[in-house]
Amino acid sequence: MTATKPRTTLPRWLLGPATDEVRREQAVAAAFLRVLLGLMWLYNVAWKRPPDFGQDTDSGLYHFTSYAVSHPVFPPYSWVVEELVLPNIVIFGWGVLIVETALAVLLLTGAWVRVAAALGVLQSLAIGLSVAYGPHEWPWAYWLMIGAHVAVLFSSAGRVFALDAVRAGTGSARTLGRIWGAIALITGVVGVILSAGDPLNPRGEALGSADPSLSLGEYNVIGGLVLVLAGGLLLLSALSGKALAGRVAAVVAAAAAATLYIQVGFGDPLLGGNATSAAFLLTVALVAAVAGRAPGRASPRE
Incomplete structure (x- = not known):
């Protein structure tokens, strides 16, 4: 007698990783x-x-x-x-x-x-x-x-460069951490360099342009240094397997995002950012949280 495969409910399908082969x-x-x-x-x-x-x-x-x-x-x-x-x-x-x-x-x-x-x-x-x-x-x-x-x-958009792949056991948290750690680190360094002329400007310098409608946010020197710290810790976690570094990176990035949500529109942001900056920091925080929880997880290809 052949066992029937249980039907996948809509909520289960939506919440599952988008990693179909x-x-x-x-x-x-x-x-x-x-x-x-x-x-x-x-x-x-x-x-x-x-x-x-x-x-x-x-x-x-x-x-x-x-x-x-x-x-x-x-x-x-x-x-x-x-x-x-x-x-x-x-x-x-x-x-x-x-x-x-x-x-x-x-x-x-x-x-x-x-x-x-x-x-x-x-x-x-x-x-x-x-x-x-x-x-x-x-x-x-x-x-x-x-x-x-x-x-x-309806695609397998979570199979490559995605936390869904890590959830499914087909992707590497460390690889993702290395990529996002490098992105955050480079973004922070660029932010520090661009804002050096007015280091505490509450608006910060834009890392992007309205012409192509692309941006990673706005940062002054403090905001850039926070990104450098978070990115560096995430990179350290991904390269060395030190889970604590990933967890600290997640806390730093999430706390920085929280300060922006508290300040943007209500006062002068300490980090010189906007809502895009906060969302980018939360992106780094989410990757760092996963890297900090399972830094050694690797895909079958690694």
């Missing part, structure tokens, strides 16, 4: 799309600024969300925005900031990829329903955003 080039292409989407969310969290998210000046998140009313795409959704969202923009704004930060962190690190992709579909749909018919908007941009997240959702 496919050809290497397919996995790499899916990972590339995942990281590209992560960079998109990382760049765009910067202008979701508390405390009022642009309500007083009719700018930022409040301004673009109001397009759902002034340039309606779907009237029932416009009613929800007008009656529920805009009057409670502070609560809504924090929700958007949390969701889009989570999208950036999870997609860049390749952690719980299917959950992130599903969330990305919903968030892209919400954005499209708000702004697709607004001035200077291209509605197809939002169809493409939805489609890209759907493609990631």
